[in-house]
Amino acid sequence: MPVITQATLTDVPELNVLVNSAYRGESSKRGWTTEADLIGGARIDEQTLTGYMNDENIIILKHTDEDGNITGTVYLEVRTPKLYVGMFSVSPLLQNKGVGRALIEEAEVYARKHNCNTLTMTVISIRSELISWYERRGYKPTGEIQPFHAHGRFGDAKQHIELIVMEKSV
DSSP states (O other): EEEEEOGGGHHHHHHHHHHHHHSSSHHHHSSSSTTTTTTEEESOOOHHHHHTTOOEEEEEEEEETTTTTTTEEEEEEEEETTTEEEEEEOOOGGGGSSSSHHHHHHHHHHHHHHHOOOOEEEETTOHHHHHHHHHHTEEEEEEEEEEEOOOTOEEESSOOOOOEEEEOOO
């Protein structure tokens, strides 16, 4: 039976593969969340994931299947009174099967437990299908626009990219 639990350091290699497969490269094109045509390079690396695991304000939730394989993940960072949601990833072969919905619902539970009344995230502004998915789950654009990370840590933009901020009250 699929479960959602907190990821640990031993999950870093599998998380790295999953997140990159969901966003970048040819494998990502099998799902609808790909950024491969917009951003080149890796979405994440093991060093960055390890750093997240060692930060007391951050947890990574993982969705695992019946065999214990990680099929989805989400990054949560407490920034009281808000909870930042990022690195939301589902295996391209399992998208549209409820894994993402289960993870986002669990993020809302986590927010309430940690006295966060708002979930906040950034989404690439031209990803209309993704923005619509979040809107159907109650997230709304705040009107704030941020530049894409120019340092290359999350990949290299192939065109000008902006991020919109979306939030949901819980």
